[in-house]
Amino acid sequence: MNANEVLQELAALGTERTKKVYTQNGAREPLFGVATGAMKPLVKRIKKNQALAEELYATGNYDAMYLAGMVADAKTMTAADFDRWIEGAYFYMISDFIVAVTLADTGIAQAVSDRWIASGQELYVSAGYSCYCWLLGNRKDAEFDKGKLEAMLDTVRDTIHTSPYRAQYAMNNFVQTVGISYLPLHEKALAVAKAIGSVEVRRGSTRLSVPIAAEEIEKAAAKGRLGFKRKYLRC
Numbered sequence: 309m310n311a312n313e314v315l316q317e318l319a320a321l322g323t324e325r326t327k328k329v330y331t332q333n334g335a336r337e338p339l340f341g342v343a344t345g346a347m348k349p350l351v352k353r354i355k356k357n358q359a360l361a362e363e364l365y366a367t368g369n370y371d372a373m374y375l376a377g378m379v380a381d382a383k384t385m386t387a388a389d390f391d392r393w394i395e396g397a398y399f400y401m402i403s404d405f406i407v408a409v410t411l412a413d414t415g416i417a418q419a420v421s422d423r424w425i426a427s428g429q430e431l432y433v434s435a436g437y438s439c440y441c442w443l444l445g446n447r448k449d450a451e452f453d454k455g456k457l458e459a460m461l462d463t464v465r466d467t468i469h470t471s472p473y474r475a476q477y478a479m480n481n482f483v484q485t486v487g488i489s490y491l492p493l494h495e496k497a498l499a500v501a502k503a504i505g506s507v508e509v510r511r512g513s514t515r516l517s518v519p520i521a522a523e524e525i526e527k528a529a530a531k532g533r534l535g536f537k538r539k540y541l542r543c
Contacts, residue, residue, distance in 0.1 A: 311363035334399030339370035377406035404438040412442035430472035437478035487525035
């Protein structure tokens with residue numbers, strides 16, 4: 309399949325209802341409004357195809373960009389490739405759920421995420437912390453530097469309330485994920501979450517619902533879910 313053929317199939321799968329939801333969350337034209345589940349048969353046919361993924365991502369069509377992340381051969385991508393992808397990510401559903409997830413499937417994930425977080429740019433920071441969330445929820449605890457994650461928790465505690473809104477959301481999720489999925493720092497993450505308290509994030513004049521990290525960590529503990537790891541990152 310080539311990019312034009314894929315776009316035609318995506319167009320046929322789109323619905324106005326889904327398109328409206330995506331648009332309300334920040335997506336812009338061009339897009340068709342294709343539900344993620346509806347893309348899975350396409351993913352099975354395409355399998356991993358990095359050349360096609362690059363073509364799809366470059367279209368700027370939200371649905372095509374999402375599919376690009378699902379069919380990308382992430383392990384062949386370089387830091388420069390991911391920099392190009394994050395540059396094209398114009399809202400959080402691309403930065404956090406396409407770029408960050410794809411990056412998490414590589415060996416350069418932490419190094420690239422660290423650089424993005426240090427940049428201070430809202431969606432770069434959001435993608436960086438989101439990538440750590442995907443990593444922590446999938447990889448063994450031994451693959452992480454405890455001291456580094458502890459320092460990151462301290463940074464979040466000290467800067468979250470003065471950071472850009474979308475960065476705040478991802479930072480809050482990072483604390484929650486450390487507290488649930490990374491056992492060596494469960495107590496530390498819970499303490500940081502309590503120090504942070506509630507996080508108020510807005511999109512324009514709309515106040516967004518943000519989980520209170522301390523409550524989510526305590527709920528997971530009560531349900532015996534500490535140490536949770538997902539088997540797969542991408543569909």
